[in-house]
Amino acid sequence: xxxxxxxxxTRFAIASVATGVLGLWPLAAGFAIAALVKTRRGRRGKGxxxxxxxxxxxxxxVTAVQVLDLDRGDKGRSVLSADLAAGDCFYFPDGAQRPxxxxxxxxxxxxxxxxxxxxxNGEVAAVARIDRDAYTQGDPAARAEDACxxxxxxxxxAGSDLPDGFTASxxxxxxxxxxxxxAGARVHCIVSSGMTLHTGTLRTAP
Numbered sequence: 001x002x003x004x005x006x007x008x009x010t011r012f013a014i015a016s017v018a019t020g021v022l023g024l025w026p027l028a029a030g031f032a033i034a035a036l037v038k039t040r041r042g043r044r045g046k047g048x049x050x051x052x053x054x055x056x057x058x059x060x061x062v063t064a065v066q067v068l069d070l071d072r073g074d075k076g077r078s079v080l081s082a083d084l085a086a087g088d089c090f091y092f093p094d095g096a097q098r099p100x101x102x103x104x105x106x107x108x109x110x111x112x113x114x115x116x117x118x119x120x121n122g123e124v125a126a127v128a129r130i131d132r133d134a135y136t137q138g139d140p141a142a143r144a145e146d147a148c149x150x151x152x153x154x155x156x157x158a159g160s161d162l163p164d165g166f167t168a169s170x171x172x173x174x175x176x177x178x179x180x181x182x183a184g185a186r187v188h189c190i191v192s193s194g195m196t197l198h199t200g201t202l203r204t205a206p
Contacts (some may be wrong), residue, residue: 010038013045023058079113088124089116120199126151131184144172148189151164165196
């Protein structure tokens with residue numbers, strides 16, 4: 001009398017669950033697919049293979065979220081320099097190197113704004129304005145310095161020096177606004193560093 005031998009569980013199904021639990025989701029997905037092929041040929045383990053696929057999917061989703069979070073943390077959000085607001089912390093476009101444009105009291109077209117709790121090398125102490133007459137009847141650089149004086153004082157009260165490696169800069173448009181405006185041109189009062197990355201705001205209480 002002959003007896004039938006029940007089909008065995010394919011090892012691919014077991015491997016898919018094991019690698020899925022370990023977080024090796026690409027292997028888990030591959031083993032699960034191979035196991036499903038085997039089960040169509042009479043082997044057991046379809047349930048385990050499906051569990052392996054679920055674990056692989058969860059692992060892929062977690063990895064995608066981590067990559068997206070890392071990308072946001074590194075790059076921040078791109079903001080036009082003209083739209084920077086007081087209190088914004090930002091990262092220079094060329095990384096930790098002190099950009100040449102800062103020495104000329106100019107801003108690039110855009111910077112990467114990040115939370116002040118993340119590493120950065122620039123912070124907007126204040127935003128002021130100078131009128132159009134400064135470009136035609138006066139010295140815009142001097143007017144910009146005067147406009148930022150109060151902002152810097154409020155940001156770092158007298159006697160509270162900036163940490164080593166940080167300097168205060170006044171950044172203003174290279175020319176007058178193209179259209180007449182009662183509000184005038186925006187002046188950014190910047191506290192920045194060169195090679196030094198900083199975490200947290202540099203603002204101090206009065």
